[in-house]
Amino acid sequence: MGVHVDVTSLLKTSLVAAVVGVLSHLGYFIRGEHHMQSARYLAVFLIAPAILFVTLVRLADNASYIDVAKTTAVATLSYFTALVTSILTYRVFFHPLRRFPGPFSYRLSKLVHVASLVEHSRNFEQAEQLRQKYGDIVRVGPNELTIFTPEGLEAISGVGSKCTKAGCDLPTHEKRRKVWDRAFSAK
Known part of the structure; x- marks a missing residue:
């Protein structure tokens, strides 16, 4: 029987992943043009949760696969939610083109x-x-x-x-x- 992941642990995971999501936008995605590499990013974003899952399974000796899957899902969802929220907030309120009219x-x-x-x-x-x-x-x-x-x-x-x-x-x-x-x- 594995050690169950508690709510506090999931909240910490969520917070850390969200901060990493915002920082990845501010430190990387905000610079340059990334649209030409969208296929590469999609591949990384699809593979990264699997890598995280395998890494957590190896690091957490007592955790069940279900607990590791929960942690992986919370981290992935928090990261992407924060990343997308940061990108959209920037595009609407802080982007250099924000003052130009358009839909x-x-x-x-x-x-x-x-x-x-x-x-x-x-x-x-x-x-x-x-x-x-x-x-x-x-x-x-x-x-x-x-x-x-x-x-x-x-x-x-x-x-x-x-x-x-x-x-x-x-x-x-x-x-x-x-x-x-x-x-x-x-x-």
């Missing part, structure tokens, strides 16, 4: 915009509707603006711009650029 749901996730395109499938028409409703600069994702004015290009790409481009793999960029250079040349 509220677009601030939370790019998936909302993508899902709306499944219905309409004509992004340019939807973009025009957003421009009419919100103006020449519209927030269309958590980290994305659509700019409808020619001055926007100068502000983003012009001399003295404080905008930065996403990091890229330089050899891959050079290879792709050669293809595009040929496509737009006079030859």
